[in-house]
Amino acid sequence: AQKITQTQPGMFVQEKEAVTLDCTYDTSDPSYGLFWYKQPSSGEMIFLIYQGSYDQQNATEGRYSLNFQKARKSANLVISASQLGDSAMYFCAMREVPSGNTPLVFGKGTRLSVIA
Amino acid sequence: DGGITQSPKYLFRKEGQNVTLSCEQNLNHDAMYWYRQDPGQGLRLIYYSQIVNDFQKGDIAEGYSVSREKKESFPLTVTSAQKNPTAFYLCASSMTGDNEQFFGPGTRLTVL
Numbered sequence: 001a002q003k004i005t006q007t008q009p010g011m012f013v014q015e016k017e018a019v020t021l022d023c024t025y026d027t028s029d030p031s032y033g034l035f036w037y038k039q040p041s042s043g044e045m046i047f048l049i050y051q052g053s054y055d056q057q058n059a060t061e062g063r064y065s066l067n068f069q070k071a072r073k074s075a076n077l078v079i080s081a082s083q084l085g086d087s088a089m090y091f092c093a094m095r096e097v098p099s100g101n102t103p104l105v106f107g108k109g110t111r112l113s114v115i116a
Numbered sequence: 117d118g119g120i121t122q123s124p125k126y127l128f129r130k131e132g133q134n135v136t137l138s139c140e141q142n143l144n145h146d147a148m149y150w151y152r153q154d155p156g157q158g159l160r161l162i163y164y165s166q167i168v169n170d171f172q173k174g175d176i177a178e179g180y181s182v183s184r185e186k187k188e189s190f191p192l193t194v195t196s197a198q199k200n201p202t203a204f205y206l207c208a209s210s211m212t213g214d215n216e217q218f219f220g221p222g223t224r225l226t227v228l
Contacts, residue, residue, distance in 0.1 A: 004158075033215060043204060045159075045219035052215075091158055101147030101166045101210050103174060104217055106158035 002027045004092050004107035012113050013082045021077040021110045022069070023092035034075040035104060036066065039089040048090075049072050051075060079112075087114045118143045120220035122207050127225045129201075135228055136193045137223045139207035148190035149208040149217070152176060159206060194225065201227045 003026040013019040025034065032053045038046040051059045051066045059066045067076040075094075079086055089111050093104040120141045129135045139148065147166045151159035160169075161174030165184040179198025184190050193200045207220040 009156075035215075035217075037219075043222045043224070044208075045206060045208075047216050047218070050215045093159075101164075101212055103164050104159075105148055105159045106151075106160075108156070108158045 002029075002032075002096060002105045004094055004105055006107035006110050008024060008110045009071055009108075010111045010113065012115055013079075013086075014039045015084060015114055015116050016081055018078060018080045019082055019112065021079070021090050021092075021112065022053050023077065023107060025073050025075060025092075025094050027073075027094065027096065029096045032068070032094055034068070035093040035095075036064070036075075036077045037090060037091045039109070040060075041088070045091075049077070082114045084116060087112060090097055120207060120209055120218055122205075122220040122223050125221065125223060127223055127228050129225070132196045134196060135194050135201075135225065137194065137205055137207075137225070139190045139192065139220060141188050141190075141207075141209045141218075141220075143209060143211070143218065144187070144215045145209035145211045145218070146187070147212070148184065149210075150174075150180075150182065150190070150192045151206045151208065153204040153206060153222075162192065162205075173223055201225060 005024045034051045036048040049061045063080045065078045089109045091109045093106045123138045149164040150162040163169035163182045182195045206222045208217045212215045
């Protein structure tokens with residue numbers, strides 16, 4: 001069975017600094033996809049970044065990058081130059097089939113607070 | 117604009133009543149999903165459907181029912197058998213071959 005672990009319930013970061021949110025996963029499937037979502041206080045889930053298990057390079061999307069270490073089964077999210085609007089819950093998720101119509105398995109999330 | 121709509125945003129019901137949460141998408145996505153979120157927790161899968169007229173149970177399906185009669189609609193019924201139904205419910209959809217799963221704005225259900 002797949003499992004996602006996010007060990008940081010809450011994190012604080014100074015505005016304009018970088019922050020890393022940890023995520024480790026467990027799966028026996030050789031092919032899988034890893035996701036990060038942001039959930040502001042409004043409740044909507046905002047897709048941030050995706051990494052496929054066979055992707056050779058770490059994914060990047062603007063200020064977001066995914067530090068993918070396959071051997072260690074970790075997929076940490078790095079947010080550079082934090083902004084006040086980055087304050088939210090962040091969820092790591094995975095699914096066995098990298099792309100396709102299968103459900104996501106989510107971690108419990110990390111609450112990020114950006115301090116001015 | 118294409119997207120997923122969930123209605124209502126807030127829903128209050130008395131204990132013992134069934135209630136149906138609406139989820140509609142105009143993205144022409146094949147698959148739709150229902151997740152439940154409790155305070156301080158991640159999302160857990162209730163049901164999902166990969167094609168019309170077919171659906172599968174998720175990890176916490178007990179006390180819930182769904183239907184998928186149309187591609188764009190996937191309503192969730194919370195029955196009186198669900199022991200602790202107060203939660204935030206999120207509907208999502210995805211297209212075959214795409215990575216991303218798109219989410220609706222959610223419905224916050226409170227059972228009094």
